[in-house]
Amino acid sequence: MTKKKPSLSIKQVFLLGSKLVITLSVILCVFSLFRTHSTSQIHKHPRSRTIFHVQQQFNGPSKIAFLFLTRKDLPLDFLWDTFFENADSRNFSIYVHSEPGFVFNEWTTKSPFFYNRQLRESVRVVWGESSMIDAERMLLKEALEDPANQRFVLLSDSCVPLYNFSYIYNYLMSSPRSFVDSFLDGKESRYNPKMSPDIPKSKWRKGSQWIALIRKHAEVIVDDDAILPVFEAYCKRRPSIVSGRKNIKLQKQHNCIPDEHYVQTLLSMSELDNELERRTLTYTLWNQSTTKTEKTAWHPVQFSYAKAGPQQMKEIKGINHVYYETEYRTEWCRTNSTFVSCFLFARKFSRGAAMRLLSEGLLRSSDSSVVVTTHL
Numbered sequence: 001m002t003k004k005k006p007s008l009s010i011k012q013v014f015l016l017g018s019k020l021v022i023t024l025s026v027i028l029c030v031f032s033l034f035r036t037h038s039t040s041q042i043h044k045h046p047r048s049r050t051i052f053h054v055q056q057q058f059n060g061p062s063k064i065a066f067l068f069l070t071r072k073d074l075p076l077d078f079l080w081d082t083f084f085e086n087a088d089s090r091n092f093s094i095y096v097h098s099e100p101g102f103v104f105n106e107w108t109t110k111s112p113f114f115y116n117r118q119l120r121e122s123v124r125v126v127w128g129e130s131s132m133i134d135a136e137r138m139l140l141k142e143a144l145e146d147p148a149n150q151r152f153v154l155l156s157d158s159c160v161p162l163y164n165f166s167y168i169y170n171y172l173m174s175s176p177r178s179f180v181d182s183f184l185d186g187k188e189s190r191y192n193p194k195m196s197p198d199i200p201k202s203k204w205r206k207g208s209q210w211i212a213l214i215r216k217h218a219e220v221i222v223d224d225d226a227i228l229p230v231f232e233a234y235c236k237r238r239p240s241i242v243s244g245r246k247n248i249k250l251q252k253q254h255n256c257i258p259d260e261h262y263v264q265t266l267l268s269m270s271e272l273d274n275e276l277e278r279r280t281l282t283y284t285l286w287n288q289s290t291t292k293t294e295k296t297a298w299h300p301v302q303f304s305y306a307k308a309g310p311q312q313m314k315e316i317k318g319i320n321h322v323y324y325e326t327e328y329r330t331e332w333c334r335t336n337s338t339f340v341s342c343f344l345f346a347r348k349f350s351r352g353a354a355m356r357l358l359s360e361g362l363l364r365s366s367d368s369s370v371v372v373t374t375h376l
């Protein structure tokens, strides 16, 4: 008995040892598998993380996320209130990025739709600088947390809808593509050669910041940590020009407006140009008159009460194509291959102009075009 004990214990030790070896190698195998898996993922998708991808197969009613980028309050909240009142609350969600600390409640808005819809965190936005992109990404990030949000529309505090909710809902939902105004930046010298090779000139794009995205593209923008730092370093707005000799050096400084290039260039870098309707859904009327300080400055025209008449609105809604000079491209407006009017929204509207749209029945449940015609 006593002799057998050591032999047994040797056997036991052997057994125990082999068990240990097996366990260890299994752990090692799993670990290395995990490692190769994650490294290959990182290699294939440099800018995508997995958090949002789980939620892609969403089966409930799809929502449009309306993302408002405001300075403070929403001056046209009364118009949007009517717009949302005619919608099914399961079909939309609202997010507002305002200045830090600004709260939407019964004292700051007349529309309950906006109560507490401001982001938990926000940044102080300087128009034309990269803080604008930060604010856009914060809106997208928060909206992505609701898996029901399938379309993401960026709007300013002077934007108005041109149609009722159901028309806009169907227009956006029927398109499997994002609407992103994106074109070759021909004559201008906003591209900074220092961005190369991270952003080659061939991928540099320009376009309106007012975009409407599908979920996949919203994820690309929120996940981006490769293109954004390049923009932060090399795409900066030149300080505004003041006359005087001291400013000659300043005027030669590279000038770039990040929010007119970032999304377009990022999507182009991600080889997603072919998943876009390359146009904006938001109408802007440009004042091309020249001023002394800026030779070719274009300014958006503000629509006043007088300018927001039925004839003008009918003309905007009648536009069915856009010409892109730098690409010699005529974009016939489509959603999912069906020809449609180009614009769903318009800016910049004053309170008076928005009141006129309401009183003339632009957003009324009945067919708005009939209402418009009766006023001619």
Ligand SMILES: *[C@@H]1O[C@H](CO)[C@@H](O)[C@H](O)[C@H]1NC(C)=O
Pocket: 060, 061, 062, 086, 087, 088, 090, 091, 165, 166, 169, 170
């Ligand atoms: C709301 O969404 C449902 C399903 O997604 C759709 O059938 C319905 O037409 C939508 N309602 C409006 C007002 O667009």
Ligand SMILES: *[C@@H]1O[C@H](CO)[C@@H](O)[C@H](O)[C@H]1NC(C)=O
Pocket: 173, 174, 175, 176, 336
């Ligand atoms: C787009 O159009 C095609 C062909 O008409 C149709 O089968 C498809 O369902 C449409 N897509 C959406 C998202 O409505």
Ligand SMILES: *[C@@H]1O[C@H](CO)[C@@H](O)[C@H](O)[C@H]1NC(C)=O
Pocket: 287, 288, 289, 291, 301, 302
């Ligand atoms: C266009 O801008 C010029 C100069 O700033 C101004 O005088 C003119 O009234 C503007 N036109 C419109 C239609 O707003």
Ligand SMILES: *[C@@H]1O[C@H](CO)[C@@H](O)[C@H](O)[C@H]1NC(C)=O
Pocket: 163, 164, 165, 166, 167, 364, 365, 366, 367, 368, 369
């Ligand atoms: C919404 O507007 C469209 C286009 O103007 C019109 O054909 C439709 O009847 C309206 N729908 C509702 C529910 O008001």
